[in-house]
Amino acid sequence: NAGVTQTPKFRILKIGQSMTLQCTQDMNHNYMYWYRQDPGMGLKLIYYSVGAGITDKGEVPNGYNVSRSTTEDFPLRLELAAPSQTSVYFCASSYTGGNGEQYFGPGTRLTVT
Protein backbone atom coordinates (compact mmCIF):
# COMPACT_ATOMS: atom_id res chain seq x y z
CA ASN A 1 0.00 0.00 0.00
CA ALA A 2 1.22 3.50 -0.82
CA GLY A 3 -0.84 4.97 2.05
CA VAL A 4 -1.59 8.68 1.58
CA THR A 5 0.05 10.36 -1.38
CA GLN A 6 0.15 14.09 -2.11
CA THR A 7 1.16 16.06 -5.16
CA PRO A 8 2.96 18.31 -5.77
CA LYS A 9 5.68 18.27 -3.11
CA PHE A 10 6.57 21.92 -3.64
CA ARG A 11 4.88 24.81 -5.42
CA ILE A 12 5.39 28.52 -5.76
CA LEU A 13 2.32 30.58 -6.66
CA LYS A 14 1.92 34.24 -7.47
CA ILE A 15 -0.73 36.23 -5.61
CA GLY A 16 -4.11 35.73 -7.23
CA GLN A 17 -3.27 32.43 -8.94
CA SER A 18 -5.23 29.26 -8.24
CA MET A 19 -4.18 25.66 -7.83
CA THR A 20 -5.34 22.25 -6.67
CA LEU A 21 -3.45 20.14 -4.17
CA GLN A 22 -4.03 16.48 -4.85
CA CYS A 23 -4.50 13.80 -2.18
CA THR A 24 -5.11 10.09 -2.70
CA GLN A 25 -5.33 7.22 -0.22
CA ASP A 26 -5.44 3.50 -0.98
CA MET A 27 -6.54 2.24 2.46
CA ASN A 28 -10.27 2.48 1.75
CA HIS A 29 -10.67 5.00 4.59
CA ASN A 30 -13.93 6.90 4.77
CA TYR A 31 -12.51 9.86 6.69
CA MET A 32 -10.14 12.32 5.07
CA TYR A 33 -8.71 15.62 6.29
CA TRP A 34 -6.73 18.62 5.13
CA TYR A 35 -4.47 20.44 7.59
CA ARG A 36 -2.10 23.33 7.27
CA GLN A 37 1.02 23.57 9.39
CA ASP A 38 2.67 26.89 10.13
CA PRO A 39 5.90 27.19 12.17
CA GLY A 40 5.21 27.02 15.89
CA MET A 41 1.45 26.80 15.37
CA GLY A 42 0.73 23.09 15.19
CA LEU A 43 -1.71 21.69 12.65
CA LYS A 44 -4.99 23.40 11.92
CA LEU A 45 -7.88 21.62 10.23
CA ILE A 46 -9.04 23.21 6.98
CA TYR A 47 -11.71 20.77 5.75
CA TYR A 48 -12.68 17.20 6.38
CA SER A 49 -14.84 14.53 4.75
CA VAL A 50 -16.64 11.57 6.30
CA GLY A 51 -17.28 9.87 2.99
CA ALA A 52 -17.70 10.38 -0.74
CA GLY A 53 -19.94 13.35 -1.41
CA ILE A 54 -19.79 14.68 2.17
CA THR A 55 -17.46 17.49 3.23
CA ASP A 56 -17.44 20.02 6.05
CA LYS A 57 -15.45 23.00 7.23
CA GLY A 58 -12.74 22.81 9.84
CA GLU A 59 -11.13 25.55 11.86
CA VAL A 60 -9.59 27.59 9.00
CA PRO A 61 -11.62 27.05 5.77
CA ASN A 62 -11.54 30.56 4.31
CA GLY A 63 -9.84 30.73 0.91
CA TYR A 64 -10.10 26.99 0.29
CA ASN A 65 -12.55 24.56 -1.27
CA VAL A 66 -12.73 20.78 -1.37
CA SER A 67 -14.63 18.03 -3.12
CA ARG A 68 -14.92 14.29 -2.51
CA SER A 69 -16.28 12.45 -5.51
CA THR A 70 -14.57 9.13 -4.67
CA THR A 71 -13.43 7.37 -1.50
CA GLU A 72 -9.79 7.61 -2.63
CA ASP A 73 -9.41 11.27 -3.62
CA PHE A 74 -9.78 14.49 -1.64
CA PRO A 75 -8.41 17.48 -3.58
CA LEU A 76 -7.96 20.90 -1.98
CA ARG A 77 -8.54 23.93 -4.17
CA LEU A 78 -6.96 27.33 -3.51
CA GLU A 79 -8.67 30.20 -5.28
CA LEU A 80 -7.01 33.62 -5.53
CA ALA A 81 -3.90 32.67 -3.58
CA ALA A 82 -2.74 35.08 -0.88
CA PRO A 83 0.59 35.30 1.02
CA SER A 84 -1.27 34.16 4.17
CA GLN A 85 -1.73 30.78 2.48
CA THR A 86 2.01 30.15 2.46
CA SER A 87 2.22 26.98 4.53
CA VAL A 88 2.82 23.25 4.50
CA TYR A 89 -0.35 21.33 3.70
CA PHE A 90 -0.98 17.82 4.94
CA CYS A 91 -3.68 15.44 3.86
CA ALA A 92 -4.66 12.63 6.23
CA SER A 93 -7.09 9.75 6.33
CA SER A 94 -8.53 7.49 8.99
CA TYR A 95 -10.72 4.41 9.23
CA THR A 96 -12.83 5.87 12.01
CA GLY A 97 -13.59 9.41 13.11
CA GLY A 98 -12.13 11.54 15.89
CA ASN A 99 -10.69 8.71 17.95
CA GLY A 100 -9.03 6.83 15.15
CA GLU A 101 -5.42 6.86 14.03
CA GLN A 102 -4.88 9.38 11.26
CA TYR A 103 -2.40 8.53 8.51
CA PHE A 104 -0.67 11.56 7.05
CA GLY A 105 0.75 12.19 3.63
CA PRO A 106 4.23 13.67 3.11
CA GLY A 107 2.92 17.21 2.68
CA THR A 108 2.97 19.97 0.07
CA ARG A 109 5.09 23.05 0.74
CA LEU A 110 3.36 26.05 -0.82
CA THR A 111 4.80 29.53 -1.14
CA VAL A 112 2.66 32.45 -2.33
CA THR A 113 4.64 35.53 -3.44
Added chain:
Amino acid sequence: QQQVKQSPQSLIVQKGGISIINCAYENTAFDYFPWYQQFPGKGPALLIAIRPDVSEKKEGRFTISFNKSAKQFSLHIMDSQPGDSATYFCAASRNSGYALNFGKGTSLLVTP
Protein backbone atom coordinates in the same frame (compact mmCIF):
# COMPACT_ATOMS: atom_id res chain seq x y z
CA GLN B 1 -8.62 29.47 20.60
CA GLN B 2 -6.09 26.74 21.27
CA GLN B 3 -7.97 23.82 22.77
CA VAL B 4 -4.82 21.93 23.68
CA LYS B 5 -1.87 23.75 25.22
CA GLN B 6 1.55 22.14 24.91
CA SER B 7 4.85 22.89 26.60
CA PRO B 8 7.73 23.35 26.28
CA GLN B 9 8.09 24.69 22.76
CA SER B 10 11.57 23.20 22.50
CA LEU B 11 13.59 20.78 24.55
CA ILE B 12 17.21 19.65 24.55
CA VAL B 13 18.07 16.40 26.32
CA GLN B 14 21.28 14.45 26.54
CA LYS B 15 21.40 10.90 25.22
CA GLY B 16 20.14 8.53 27.88
CA GLY B 17 18.09 11.20 29.64
CA ILE B 18 14.33 11.50 30.09
CA SER B 19 12.33 13.81 27.81
CA ILE B 20 9.07 15.13 29.23
CA ILE B 21 6.45 17.03 27.24
CA ASN B 22 3.27 18.31 28.85
CA CYS B 23 -0.20 19.09 27.52
CA ALA B 24 -3.34 20.54 29.06
CA TYR B 25 -6.90 20.71 27.78
CA GLU B 26 -10.15 22.37 28.81
CA ASN B 27 -12.89 20.43 27.04
CA THR B 28 -14.03 17.61 29.35
CA ALA B 29 -15.76 15.96 26.40
CA PHE B 30 -12.37 14.94 24.97
CA ASP B 31 -11.86 11.20 25.35
CA TYR B 32 -8.95 10.34 23.10
CA PHE B 33 -5.43 11.71 23.56
CA PRO B 34 -2.81 10.75 20.96
CA TRP B 35 0.78 11.83 20.51
CA TYR B 36 2.18 12.26 17.03
CA GLN B 37 5.86 12.30 16.04
CA GLN B 38 7.08 14.26 13.03
CA PHE B 39 10.52 14.11 11.45
CA PRO B 40 11.70 16.96 9.21
CA GLY B 41 10.14 16.84 5.76
CA LYS B 42 7.67 14.13 6.75
CA GLY B 43 4.07 13.99 7.82
CA PRO B 44 3.18 13.31 11.46
CA ALA B 45 2.80 9.68 12.52
CA LEU B 46 0.95 8.27 15.50
CA LEU B 47 3.34 7.38 18.32
CA ILE B 48 1.10 6.39 21.21
CA ALA B 49 -2.42 7.19 22.41
CA ILE B 50 -4.45 6.94 25.61
CA ARG B 51 -8.10 7.05 26.66
CA PRO B 52 -9.22 8.56 29.99
CA ASP B 53 -10.13 5.24 31.58
CA VAL B 54 -6.45 4.59 32.35
CA SER B 55 -3.85 6.79 34.02
CA GLU B 56 -0.81 5.50 32.20
CA LYS B 57 0.12 3.69 29.00
CA LYS B 58 3.57 2.45 28.12
CA GLU B 59 4.96 1.32 24.80
CA GLY B 60 8.64 0.59 24.88
CA ARG B 61 10.51 3.73 25.94
CA PHE B 62 7.42 5.92 25.47
CA THR B 63 4.89 6.47 28.27
CA ILE B 64 1.78 8.64 28.45
CA SER B 65 0.69 9.78 31.90
CA PHE B 66 -2.89 11.03 32.17
CA ASN B 67 -4.42 13.08 34.97
CA LYS B 68 -8.15 13.41 34.35
CA SER B 69 -8.89 15.67 37.31
CA ALA B 70 -6.17 18.12 36.32
CA LYS B 71 -7.02 17.80 32.61
CA GLN B 72 -3.39 17.19 31.81
CA PHE B 73 -1.39 14.52 30.05
CA SER B 74 2.27 14.11 29.33
CA LEU B 75 4.69 12.12 27.21
CA HIS B 76 7.79 10.66 28.79
CA ILE B 77 10.60 9.34 26.61
CA MET B 78 12.95 7.19 28.66
CA ASP B 79 16.59 6.63 27.66
CA SER B 80 16.25 9.30 24.96
CA GLN B 81 18.24 8.64 21.78
CA PRO B 82 19.44 10.97 19.00
CA GLY B 83 17.00 9.18 16.69
CA ASP B 84 14.17 10.52 18.88
CA SER B 85 15.00 14.05 17.73
CA ALA B 86 11.77 15.22 16.11
CA THR B 87 8.76 17.42 16.70
CA TYR B 88 6.10 15.96 18.98
CA PHE B 89 2.46 16.97 18.92
CA CYS B 90 -0.15 16.14 21.51
CA ALA B 91 -3.77 16.12 20.43
CA ALA B 92 -7.25 15.53 21.78
CA SER B 93 -10.58 14.60 20.29
CA ARG B 94 -14.06 13.38 21.05
CA ASN B 95 -15.16 9.88 20.18
CA SER B 96 -18.24 11.31 18.52
CA GLY B 97 -16.31 14.02 16.68
CA TYR B 98 -14.10 14.05 13.65
CA ALA B 99 -11.28 16.48 14.27
CA LEU B 100 -8.05 16.14 16.17
CA ASN B 101 -7.20 19.29 18.14
CA PHE B 102 -3.44 19.59 18.07
CA GLY B 103 -1.06 21.34 20.43
CA LYS B 104 1.53 23.65 18.90
CA GLY B 105 4.29 21.08 19.04
CA THR B 106 7.58 20.53 20.88
CA SER B 107 10.86 20.36 19.03
CA LEU B 108 13.03 17.76 20.77
CA LEU B 109 16.78 17.55 20.23
CA VAL B 110 18.67 14.68 21.82
CA THR B 111 22.39 15.37 21.89
CA PRO B 112 24.96 12.55 21.67
